[in-house]
Amino acid sequence: MEIAIVGGGPAGLSAGIVAARLGAQVTVIDDNSRLGGQLIKQTHKFFGSRTHYCGTRGVDIAAILEQELRKTGAEIVLNTTVIGHFQPNILGLASSQQFTKLTYDRLIIATGAYENNVLFENNDLPGVYGAGAVQTLMNVYGIRPGRRVLMVGSGNIGLIVSYQLLQADVEVAAVVEALPYIGGYHVHAAKLRRCGVPILTSHTIKAALGKEYVTGAVICRVNRKFRPIKGSEKRLKVDTICLAVGLSPLIELLSQIDCYLVYIPELGGLVAWHDENLQTSVPGVYVAGDVSGIEEASTAILEGRIAGAHAFLSLKGRDANPEAEAIIHDARQELAVIRQGPFGEKAARGKKQLQQYSPARPVIPQ
Amino acid sequence: MSRKTSEPKETRITNHPILTFNRGKKVTFYFEGKPMQGYLGETIAAALVANGIKVFRYTEKHKRARGFFCAVGKCSSCLMVVDGVPNTMVCMEPLREGIRVERQHGRGKL
């Protein structure tokens, strides 16, 4: 295969669309039964500064991108996990029935991110779910995760998933947030408050109650140093505890390929160093989307375009299709605009920090 | 939409303000020998949660109960014995007619 793309979220899909349209042979591999990544669980209308899809529901954006990719005739492999990388350029693919190999010329890793856990007593009890798992149950399969939920984290994910729980007719006992302020957008917080859901800032979860599964939770107030304040504990009767405490890039494959990894908190933790074209320290291996730093769907789409176009360019040369350079140029400009906005600022800082590192001299910059 | 819930409640959502669910064919599967219903197109984990099953396995050393956690095949919390095969990641494994699903105790034997 000329260009192999791991992950069929917005980043992988748009990389595939661009590269296939330019004229490359493309395969997109995803471990789910449907394309779209995180987007298939998003029922709300998307924010996004300058994206074409702003105001469209995530699940509908996924459908649009999927249709565009299918039109190009690119090969799509579903229900298949890329479980390993072998030298020099072979991927190991596993589905429930078989293991196969795929050789590539260019590789784009768009695996997205996984959810963080947080430390508290009994955090391993059944009924403690990641926000993504709750969304999968509710929005993909139409199954309520429980009847009464405690949400941990008031970033956009925590707020949006709380609202989605209400839409599925599940009670939300409270949203707790350790910071002294709400992390997500105020429109989302306001919607929840209108429905009577308390959002408790400077609060955290102390313990999950229950023997075999969650039957309650203990929450408490925290001081400025995030230490629990004695005597402020409160018991809530809930059957589900939903964790929305951030995401970390899914870098296992990149680490196997020996890409130079750098720790940047603004990007969500360890990420593969990459240049302006999204190429990592290993020539011919690209990243795009949340795996290159936690951001949003619009930036994932733009990064995908750049990676797709550059993979094509580096493989076939600029004469093969002069459009490739224009695509990269336009997408870079759009990215710069988004990252100048108030919500892109953190990622912009992270990406800038990344450039202070150099794979040629892998040391910590001052 | 109301915040107050009217108990007891169905685990399956039938009325949703935005989504409609196109469930596949209804099938029977067995959990610890007991027949249960689910739909083609969903994962084994989803079908179990819909049937009120929260405990999927017990850990080797401390015998702690484990259930569903990430739903995306990343945390290994959901390993069960499916048709005799241990360590099956049920959050990714599609439900099939007639399969036998069992809780896994410890590491599972081949």
Ligand SMILES: Cc1cc2nc3c(=O)[nH]c(=O)nc-3n(C[C@H](O)[C@H](O)[C@H](O)COP(=O)(O)OP(=O)(O)OC[C@H]3O[C@@H](n4cnc5c(N)ncnc54)[C@H](O)[C@@H]3O)c2cc1C
């Ligand atoms: C609740 C919530 C609300 C959000 N709201 C917004 C919003 O309003 N606006 C906005 O712009 N963004 C929003 N986002 C963020 C947006 O969804 C993500 O930034 C975006 O989906 C990232 O795209 P991606 O393609 O990088 O990764 P993903 O969408 O995560 O896709 C990665 C895909 O790769 C697959 N994969 C991973 N590893 C492998 C492997 N080894 N083999 C095969 N497949 C693999 C995954 O299963 C997945 O399908 C929201 C996110 C959440 C969770």
Ligand code: FES
């Ligand atoms: S629930 Fe995490 S791997 Fe299945």
